[in-house]
């Protein structure tokens with residue numbers, strides 16, 4: 001039995017050399033590239049996009065985004081996946097989805113954000129459902145984690161619509177813009193996913 005410790009993550013539950021492109025009804029999730037920096041800087045210039053993000057503080061500049069891109073692209077597939085969410089019709093990068101992996105515990109943590117111009121159309125729910133589908137059906141994970149600051153109602157709705165179970169709250173668990181924020185914590189087990197799959201279908 002091999003695991004992260006001997007460098008062969010996922011060999012017990014599906015080998016991964018590079019995370020693949022995913023497609024849903026309206027979206028394409030392709031691996032992030034260093035050349036995506038300009039477009040990401042553009043839509044992260046909107047204060048509302050960074051309001052609840054831990055690693056970005058308004059105002060954003062291109063150097064910050066480039067440094068962030070370089071750091072996430074240097075990570076190995078067994079550590080995480082970062083996808084550019086592309087609107088298929090416009091062929092435009094409109095958001096980011098991430099899956100940070102914890103090999104020994106066979107779980108991953110979901111992260112996401114999107115260009116404000118595309119909010120409220122169900123697009124992030126669609127994108128993350130596709131990542132969930134990949135996580136359980138292909139990577140064979142046992143569990144997914146998702147967290148958000150309590151004030152982030154849009155993220156709460158995404159978690160609820162996808163069928164994540166609220167498991168508790170980290171009191172003052174995140175430090176953002178000079179304040180400690182309470183954080184809601186959610187989980188989805190492989191068995192929860194199977195229940196949701198009946199309702200959502202493959203959505204691809």
Ligand SMILES: CC(C)(COP(=O)(O)OP(=O)(O)OC[C@H]1O[C@@H](n2cnc3c(N)ncnc32)[C@H](O)[C@@H]1OP(=O)(O)O)[C@@H](O)C(=O)NCCC(=O)NCCS
Pocket residue numbers: 048049050051052053112113114115118119120121122123124125126147148149152153154155157158
């Ligand atoms: C969170 C985010 C990705 C959601 O993207 P989205 O594509 O608009 O999500 P969806 O359209 O799939 O779902 C959003 C839901 O939140 C609801 N919503 C949004 N703002 C709301 C508010 N202030 N009060 C109540 N509901 C709200 C929408 O109505 C929708 O629910 P519905 O389908 O039941 O009507 C987007 O708001 C965003 O990028 N926020 C900034 C970054 C961020 O917070 N990332 C998450 C960090 S944990």
